[in-house]
Amino acid sequence: MRRRIPAIIAAALLVVAGVSAAPLSAAADTVPFPPLSPFxxxxxxxxTIEFVAGKGLVATGWVIDTSDPRAxxxxxxxxxxxxxxxxxxGGLGGNxxxxxxxxxxxxxxxxxxGFRTELGYYEAIGTYKFCAEASFEAFACKTVSFEGERISGTFESLSLDLAPTPAQIRMQGWTSDTWLGHGSPTGGAxxxxxxxxxxxxxxxxxxxxxxxxxxHDLSSGASSDRPDVRAAHPSTPGVMGFDDHVDIDDAGRYTVCVTPQPYFADYRNASVSPLGCRSIDVRTVEGTARVLTGTAEPGGTITASATTxxxxxxxxxxxxxxxxxxTAGVELPELRGSTSYPVSTADVGHWVSLYETASAPGLLPLRTWAGIGPVTLPGVETSRIAGDDRYAVSVATSLARFPDATAGAPVVYVASGQSFPDALAAGPAAAEQGGSLLLTTGADLPPVVAAEIxxxxxxxxxxxxxxxxxxASVQKALARLAPTTRIGGADRYETSRLLLASAFPDGADRVFVVTGRGYADAxxxxxxxxxxxxxxxxxDGGASSADTATRAALASGGTSTATVVGGVNAVSAGVAATLGAKISVERISGADRFASAVALNRSVHSxxxxxxxxxxxxxxxxxxxGALAGSLGAPLYLSQSxxxxxxxxDDILSLHATSAVLLGGPAAISYPVEGLYAC
Incomplete structure (x- = not known):
């Protein structure tokens, strides 16, 4: 609720308070300002109240509160x-x-x-009276006639633009709106x-x-400056240019009609003049797509037929x-313009596509596509060993290695599936002893593992x-299934040395040396x-040199060759150089874990x-x-997801392999890899 205090009461209160409320005196009576009253x-x-394009009604004037004249x-x-x-x-503002x-x-x-207040736009056409007040006192009123919004303009051209892809039809022209200023620089109008x-x-x-x-209906807006139109029509208010486009793919007749809309969508008294309609006939190059033939396998060639x-x-x-x-695919720029495609192993699992664009001046380009695929490796079957979790996968690999339950396995190695080092060193040991490697949790023996044992x-x-x-509780559970021993050292490195001594009692002429800090190369x-x-x-691949226990293990086993797997970031140069004076050291590595695996397998398998x-x-x-692959004399490669x-x-081909076995479910290796999908 608005509260008003009569000025005479306010003045009286001021007098009682000992504060003079006397009016300010005018310096001269020649200026037509109202005299000040003590009441x-x-x-x-x-x-003034005037219409300003882009602002609406704008009031200007001045005001003074005599009780606080400088406020x-x-x-x-x-x-x-x-x-x-x-x-x-109207608007709010101040002096x-x-x-x-x-x-x-x-x-x-x-x-x-002085003040300048934007009163804004009003829906009804007619005469308005505005009374301004300050400090709860009305001090002046003024009437003004408000005219409705008038919108007009010109739809100048409808043209075909062949430069973009896809081609476009462009609509260009300008509008005039009496409510707006010229061009978007005036505040986004x-x-x-x-x-x-x-x-x-x-x-x-x-x-x-x-x-x-x-x-199709399209909404847009005219917002650009058109100084050429303003120069040609200096008395035309609110000139805005437009230059819009629509992507097109089809040959035919396009008819476009342009109608401006009121600045306020619900304004009912606007005078709007449609800007007109234009048509354009768009024709296209004609022809037929090429047909691809050939052998979609590495070493083959795909050929595109002739066309006109x-x-x-x-x-x-x-x-x-x-x-x-x-995926959107990868273009091979070296084959642009060619009508033949040499198939490589990089294409395996992919489709090979030919995209062709036929162009002529003034015509819509004709774009055609032809494809063949997917590219395959002939004679290579893929399969998958998988389970509900890592423990079930270890059981599935054991079943693959020892399918005959009657024959069974002479020994089973059991290691943690929650970390890699112990199981990694145990794999070759199990293979050497003709046994199986299974994984367990640290606290409990999974029932599926117990059943496999x-x-x-x-x-x-x-x-x-x-x-x-x-x-110890897991060891006790295992002991109920068969006589059980433990091989474990103070750390992962000692455990691997103990496994070497236990599984290879006669020593090992060649030893593969890997870091215990990471699994990628190992x-x-x-x-x-x-x-x-x-x-x-x-x-310890990050150490500056091999420790005494490592050198002693290699020496006691009669090792003559140490194969270090991984780059110097995995196993330092200092460690490799100090494995033993009588040991020949070779390093096998690649640009990353995937390349290291390739290099390693090429050195071992022909x-x-x-x-x-x-x-x-x-x-x-x-x-x-890996234990399964090694026990069967097969390589293990690494895959991205x-x-x-x-x-x-390339290696699958050069090895003349007829089978590729994926280890783990789709969460580990996704379905495209089943088609040997190349990165």
């Missing part, structure tokens, strides 16, 4: 509408603008008592536009289309794209690692070592009927899968 504190004037005053406006209603409206003319008349009030677009097919040459008639275009002078651009697995009915079980890795090393009947020895593939992004499946490197596919 009113607020004086002022609404000098900035807040302003409000009471509005009398054309239909007789009244209410509070504070320089008014030297007012300061000359009232020098004690200071220089800044714009004239809303509606484009009504109709398409119908044509007949005759260049009219080929897959589309029937259609209609209408008009005959049309030029074409050919590009070849390798794509698949939902029962099926294998081994003569003995070897627990690998200390009680921090595999608890996974394929376990399989490679087992394939050669050699152990894996874990070292042929293999089967290759095994594990994810390089985690270790569990590769631990037991969704693809294989082309080098792995």
């Amino acid at each position: 009113h504190n607020v004086v002022g004037s609404i000098d 900035v005053q807040g302003l409000e406006y009471q509005v009398g509408y054309p239909d007789g209603r009244t209410g509070w409206g 504070g603008l320089p008014r030297p003319d007012v300061a000359a008349v009232y020098p004690d009030a200071g220089p800044n008592h 714009f004239v809303p536009l509606n484009y009504s677009i109709d398409f119908v097919p044509l007949s005759g040459p260049g009219s080929t289309t897959d589309s029937g008639a259609w209609h 275009w209408t008009p005959a002078q049309a030029t074409d651009a050919i590009s070849w794209v390798r794509s698949g697995n939902g 029962t099926r294998l009915h081994p003569a003995s079980i070897v627990v690998v690692g200390g009680e921090a890795s595999v608890s 996974l394929p090393a376990g399989a490679a070592a087992a394939s050669l009947g050699a152990p894996v020895l874990l070292v 042929s293999a009927d089967t290759v095994y593939i594990a994810t390089g992004m985690n270790f569990p499946d590769g631990l037991t899968g 969704g693809c294989l490197s082309s080098e792995v596919i």
Whole structure:
């Protein structure tokens, strides 16, 4: 509720309080300002109310509160509408603008008592009365006639633009809106536009289309500056330019009608003039897509058939794209313009596509596609060893290695599936002893693992690692299944040395040396070592030199060759150089874990009927899968989640493998790898 205190009461209160409320005296009576009365504190004037394009109605004037003459005053406006209603409206504002003319008349009030208030736009056409007030006192009123919004303009051109892909039709022109200023630099003003677009097919040459008639409405806005129009029409207010486009793919007739919209969507009294309609006929190059034939396998060639275009002078651009697995594909720029495609291992699992664009001046380009695929490796079958978790996968690998329950396995090695080091060193040991490697949790023996051990009915079980890795309770559970011993050292490095001594009692001429800090290079090393009947020895790869215990283990085993797997970031140069004076050291590494696995397998295997593939992004499946691969004399490669490197596919070919076995479920190695999908 608005509260008002009569000025005479306020003045009386001021007198009682001992504060003079005497009015300010005018410096001269020659200026037409109202005289100040002791009964009113607020004086002022609404000098003008004018319509300003882009702002609406704008009021200017001045105001002074005589009780506090230098204070900035807040302003409000009471509005009398054309239909007789009244209410509070218009803009809020305050004085504070320089008014030297007012300061000359009232020098004690200071220089800044002018105001400029944006009252805005109003829906009804007619005469409005605005009364301004400050400090709850109305000090001036003014009437003004408000005209409705008038919008007009010109739809200048509808043209075809062939430069972008896809081609576009462009709508250009300008509008005039009496409510707005010129161009968007005046504060983001714009004239809303509606484009009504109709398409119908044509007949005759260049009219080929897959589309029937259609209609589409597009909303946009005119907002750019058009100084050329303003110069040609200086008295036209609110000039805004527009330059819009619509992507098109079809040959046919496009008819576009442009209608501006009121600045306020619900404004009912605007005078809007449609900007008109224009049509353009778009025709296209005609022809037929090429047909791809050939052998979609590495070493083969895919060939595109001949074709013709209408008009005959049309030029074409050919590009070849390798794509698949939902990807956009990769263009091979070296094959642009060629009508043949040499298939390589990088294409395995992918589709090979030919994209062709035939162009002629003034015509819509004809874009065609032809594809063949997916590219395959002939004679290579893929399969998967998987389970519900890493423990079930270890059981599945055991079943693959020992399918005959009657024969079983002579020994079972059991290691933690929650970390990699103990199981990594145990894999070659289990292979050397003709046994199986299974994984367990540290606290409990998984029932699926216990069932597999029962099926294998081994003569003995070897627990690998200390009680921090595999608890005493798990060892007790295993002991109920078969005689059980533990091989575990103070750390992962001692455990690997103890495994070497236990599983290779006669020593090992060759030992594979890997870091115990990470699994990436070590996974394929376990399989490679087992394939050669050699152990894996874990070292602290970040150390400056090999420790005494490592050197002693190699010396006592009669080792003459140490194969260090991984780069110097995995096993330092200092460690490699100090493994033993009588030991020949070789290092095998690659640019990354995937390349290291390729380099390692190429050094060990010259042929293999089967290759095994594990994810390089985690270790569990590769631990037991590596033991399986090594026991069968097969290589273990690493895969990214969704693809294989082309080098792995090269090896599958050069090894003359007929089978590729994926280790783990789709969460570890996704379905595209089943098609040997190349990265």
